Amino acid sequence: MSSRRSRSRQSVSTRITDEQINELISKLHAVLPEARGGDNDRVSAAKVLQETCSHIRRLHREVDDLSERLSELLDSADLNSAQAAFIRSLLM
Amino acid sequence: MDSKSSACSSPNPNPTLGPSKLMLAFRFLRALSLVRRTTPASSRTCRGRRIERAAYASMAYTAGASRAWSRAVLRRLHHRARRRAVAPRRLSTTAGNRAEALRRLVPGGGGMDYCTLLEETADYIKCLSMQVELMQGIVDSASSYGP
Numbered sequence: 001m002s003s004r005r006s007r008s009r010q011s012v013s014t015r016i017t018d019e020q021i022n023e024l025i026s027k028l029h030a031v032l033p034e035a036r037g038g039d040n041d042r043v044s045a046a047k048v049l050q051e052t053c054s055h056i057r058r059l060h061r062e063v064d065d066l067s068e069r070l071s072e073l074l075d076s077a078d079l080n081s082a083q084a085a086f087i088r089s090l091l092m
Numbered sequence: 093m094d095s096k097s098s099a100c101s102s103p104n105p106n107p108t109l110g111p112s113k114l115m116l117a118f119r120f121l122r123a124l125s126l127v128r129r130t131t132p133a134s135s136r137t138c139r140g141r142r143i144e145r146a147a148y149a150s151m152a153y154t155a156g157a158s159r160a161w162s163r164a165v166l167r168r169l170h171h172r173a174r175r176r177a178v179a180p181r182r183l184s185t186t187a188g189n190r191a192e193a194l195r196r197l198v199p200g201g202g203g204m205d206y207c208t209l210l211e212e213t214a215d216y217i218k219c220l221s222m223q224v225e226l227m228q229g230i231v232d233s234a235s236s237y238g239p
Contacts, residue, residue, distance in 0.1 A: 016207055024210035031214050049191050052213060056197045059220040063147050066227040071139035073234045074128045083121050086233045 021045070028052055112154055117226055120150040124230075145169060151223045160208065161216045164200025 022045075029048045032055055123146035131139045148165050155162035191209060195201035198213050 016205075020207065021210070024207060024214075028210055028214050028217075031217050049194055052217070053193045053197055056194075056213075056217065056220070059217070059224055060197075062224045063144060063220070063227065066224065066231060067144035067147060068140045069231050070124065070143050070227065071136050073231065074124070074139060074143075075133050076234065083124075083230065083233070086230055087117060087121070089233075 025049075113222060113226070116150055116154045116222060119153055120146060120223075120226060121230070123150060147223055147227065151219050155215070155219050159212065159215055160204060161199045161201075161212045162219075168199065 025043065025045045025048050029043050029051075032048070032051055034051065124143065127139060127142045127146060131142055133139075149169055152162040152165040152169070157163055190206050194213060195204070195209060198204075198209065198216050201209055201212070204212060
């Protein structure tokens with residue numbers, strides 16, 4: 001545990017330290033698909049936030065597109081057997 | 093004494109994998125069946141929208157009430173007053189207006205402090221990814237079974 005604490009000059013009631021924020025940014029970076037090289041130590045927070053936003057927008061679009069595709073597939077009678085097979089595959 | 097800010101402690105140490113994936117699958121597939129039964133085949137756009145809502149609902153129910161983003165999603169779905177709109181923005185003054193774009197993307201992001209926003213975002217992305225994987229999996233299965 002680092003000895004540097006509470007470098008924050010913000011109000012006493014919140015006590016959000018830069019360290020804590022860096023840690024959360026790192027965790028966020030770890031969830032993103034693109035892992036640039038191996039040095040994840042000093043990733044620019046602004047960069048991470050930007051990539052996070054792009055990633056979320058991309059995911060929203062995918063949900064949108066997949067919803068449309070599923071609405072087309074709902075008509076096919078084979079969806080039930082596909083669903084059953086899918087669930088089985090999840091259980092294995 | 094350990095002086096950890098309560099805003100930054102993680103209440104949910106369990107990763108959302110394994111049983112959650114199954115729960116998500118059951119919920120979503122059940123919702124799909126419901127949409128199929130109750131929406132006429134002619135209104136494809138309507139179906140698409142309902143499926144999308146089912147996707148976010150399944151996600152949120154599976155994540156549970158312990159997450160701010162899932163509560164926000166469920167609130168929005170139940171009221172349905174606005175379509176895919178932004179949560180009312182109450183900019184928290186303690187953490188400043190950082191990450192405005194992110195706040196607009198994460199459900200309930202407008203009212204969170206910065207730390208919570210970062211935590212919630214990570215969880216939201218995990219759950220979103222899981223939902224997308226699930227939907228893609230269903231589409232793939234259906235395609236391979238197709239006529």
